[in-house]
Amino acid sequence: xxxxxxxxxxxxxxxxxxxKERDYVVVGATIEEMKRLGYTQVGKxxxxxxxxxxxxxxxxxxxxxxxxxxxxxxxCDFNPDITLEQDLERRDLTVNAIAxxxxxxxxxxxxxxxxxxxxxxxxxxxxxxxDPLRVLRVARFRARYHYLGFHIAEETLALMxxxxxxxxxxxxxxxxxxxxxxxxxDDGYIHIFIDALAKxxxxxxxxxxxxxxxxxxxQGLEAxxxxxxxxxxxxxxxxxxxxxxxxxxxxxxxYQHYRVPKQYMEISEALAxxxxxxxxxxxxxxxxxxxxxxxxxxxxxxxxxxxxxxxxCAQLGDFSRHALLLKAAEAAQQVNAQTYIGQGIEGxxxxxxxxxxxxxxxxxxxxx
Numbered sequence: 001x002x003x004x005x006x007x008x009x010x011x012x013x014x015x016x017x018x019x020k021e022r023d024y025v026v027v028g029a030t031i032e033e034m035k036r037l038g039y040t041q042v043g044k045x046x047x048x049x050x051x052x053x054x055x056x057x058x059x060x061x062x063x064x065x066x067x068x069x070x071x072x073x074x075x076c077d078f079n080p081d082i083t084l085e086q087d088l089e090r091r092d093l094t095v096n097a098i099a100x101x102x103x104x105x106x107x108x109x110x111x112x113x114x115x116x117x118x119x120x121x122x123x124x125x126x127x128x129x130x131d132p133l134r135v136l137r138v139a140r141f142r143a144r145y146h147y148l149g150f151h152i153a154e155e156t157l158a159l160m161x162x163x164x165x166x167x168x169x170x171x172x173x174x175x176x177x178x179x180x181x182x183x184x185x186d187d188g189y190i191h192i193f194i195d196a197l198a199k200x201x202x203x204x205x206x207x208x209x210x211x212x213x214x215x216x217x218x219q220g221l222e223a224x225x226x227x228x229x230x231x232x233x234x235x236x237x238x239x240x241x242x243x244x245x246x247x248x249x250x251x252x253x254x255y256q257h258y259r260v261p262k263q264y265m266e267i268s269e270a271l272a273x274x275x276x277x278x279x280x281x282x283x284x285x286x287x288x289x290x291x292x293x294x295x296x297x298x299x300x301x302x303x304x305x306x307x308x309x310x311x312x313c314a315q316l317g318d319f320s321r322h323a324l325l326l327k328a329a330e331a332a333q334q335v336n337a338q339t340y341i342g343q344g345i346e347g348x349x350x351x352x353x354x355x356x357x358x359x360x361x362x363x364x365x366x367x368x
Contacts, residue, residue, distance in 0.1 A: 001029040003058065004084060004099040004107065011095050014116055015148065024058045025087050025099065028080050031060070046076040061087035064127075085109050092134045093141065093156075094122050119145075122153040132168035135160045136180035139196035143189040152196065160200035169205045177206065178258040185235035190242065191225040209250040210242070221245055228313040236267045240310045243268040244275075270295065270303065271310045278311050278319070285362040288328050289355070297329055304329055324365070331361040 009022045026034070031047050039049035039058060047060045062078040063086050084099055084107060091097040094112040101107065110124050121141055128134055138160060142152055152160070163169065184193035194214060197203040203211040214221070224241040227233075243251050251272070255265050274291055277283070295303040308326065312319045335357040340350050 001033065002027045002084075002101070004101055006088070006099045007091070007096050010098045010100050010106070011112075011116070013100075014098070014113065015145075022056050024056065025061050025084065026058050027061045027082070027084050027087070029060060030080055034058070034060070047078055062090070063087070064090050064130075089125055090127065091124055092128060092131070092137060094120075094124055095141075097124050119149040119151065120153050121145075121150055121156060123156045123159060126159070128156070129159050129163055132163050132166075132172055133176060133180075135163050135169065135200060135202050136172075136177065136197070139193050139200075139202070140180055140184045140187070142196040143184050143192035144187045146189060146192045152199075157200055160202065164200055164202040164205055169202060174258045178260065181258070182235075185239055188229045188235075188238075190235075190238055191222045194242070195222075207250075207254060209246050210254075213245045217245060223316060224313055227316050228309075231313070231317075233309050233313050234306070236264045237306065237310045237313055239264050240268040240271045241313055244271060244314060248272070266303070267306045267310050270307045271314065274307060275311055275314065278307075278321075278325070279315075283325075283328075283366060285328075285359050285366055288325070288362050288366075289332070289359050292329060292332055292358075297333065301329075301333065328362045328365040331365050332358040335361050 004025050004027070005022060006025045007023050009019045012019050031041065034047070034049050035041065038052035040052070041047060041049050042057075043049075043059065046062055049058045050056070051058060060078040060080075061082040061084060062076045063082055065075045065077070088097040088099060088107075088109060094110045094115045096112070097108075097110045098112040099107040106113070115122050121138055123134075138152060138156065142150060181190075181193075184190050194203060194210070195218065197206065198211060198214050198218075203214060221241065225238050228238045228241060243254070246254065251268065254260065274294075277287060277291060280287075292298075292304070295307065297304045304326070308319070308322050312322060335354060337350050337354055339357070340353040345353050
């Protein structure tokens with residue numbers, strides 16, 4: 001029984017990046033032996049175990065054989081005779097197919113270290129084409145490491161294009177596709193991710209409306225997203241920039257199909273609905289009251305901050321009146337029901353007085 005550190009931890013170690021998690025592969029062991037050693041089995045499709053103390057993941061070395069569509073249609077063989085090299089060969093990219101022994105020695109049968117030096121994302125074998133999820137994974141790696149100069153090998157891009165044309169992408173579950181979007185958003189380079197999908201024709205399959213727009217408006221969208229990244233705007237804010245390129249029907253279709261989280265939808269739709277108001281040179285107090293009520297800043301003040309951030313990003317920072325907007329919101333938020341209850345106002349009259357008080361507070365802020 002031998003244990004090796006594999007995958008992303010080895011790759012990021014060689015790149016000088018912070019290692020966020022460590023995964024291990026175990027060669028020459030059985031399920032029963034792992035359990036006897038105190039490991040807890042958690043894998044369903046193939047044996048993955050949690051270390052009894054560190055809780056890090058340890059998987060038995062395995063090979064895979066394609067059976068059926070999608071990324072789950074595989075038969076796994078994890079008998080103790082599977083070698084480390086066989087396990088590494090089933091992986092997606094050469095940079096992810098490097099192992100490190102307990103003595104620190106690197107095992108690199110597919111020249112992943114050379115590809116790291118060349119800044120090249122290259123598939124390990126033609127078995128790459130058996131898993132359509134790898135199209136999104138490679139696009140995500142391209143985005144995550146593009147600042148280091150990484151690019152996708154032409155032969156790998158060709159295989160990604162073949163997968164896009166094969167119909168296999170449609171076999172991916174919407175939740176799994178969104179997970180890759182989410183990871184790319186968290187990394188901060190969603191525009192690089194989208195562009196990689198466009199170059200291999202996968203974007204036309206996953207979101208044809210965005211593919212059409214990306215072909216014509218790529219430069220402008222990239223500028224907005226990159227502005228948001230450089231100013232530490234949140235992932236939902238950057239996602240909103242992408243969604244603004246789509247019409248209402250296409251946005252709703254995307255949200256529903258990919259099970260987009262509520263926070264992402266809310267910011268995107270708030271920007272679509274209220275962006276025109278924020279762009280006005282002059283505001284009326286009634287307009288801002290309506291805006292604040294629809295955002296429900298009384299209970300969820302963060303929603304206005306999110307909208308301002310998304311709008312500022314869409315305008316590439318050209319929103320000089322945002323301070324005035326926030327000041328108006330703060331003034332309105334200072335008006336509360338307790339004031340009127342203390343004055344002896346009761347029932348429905350409290351709501352009327354509260355609305356009037358907020359309106360007057362905003363008018364005072366907007367007054368020249």
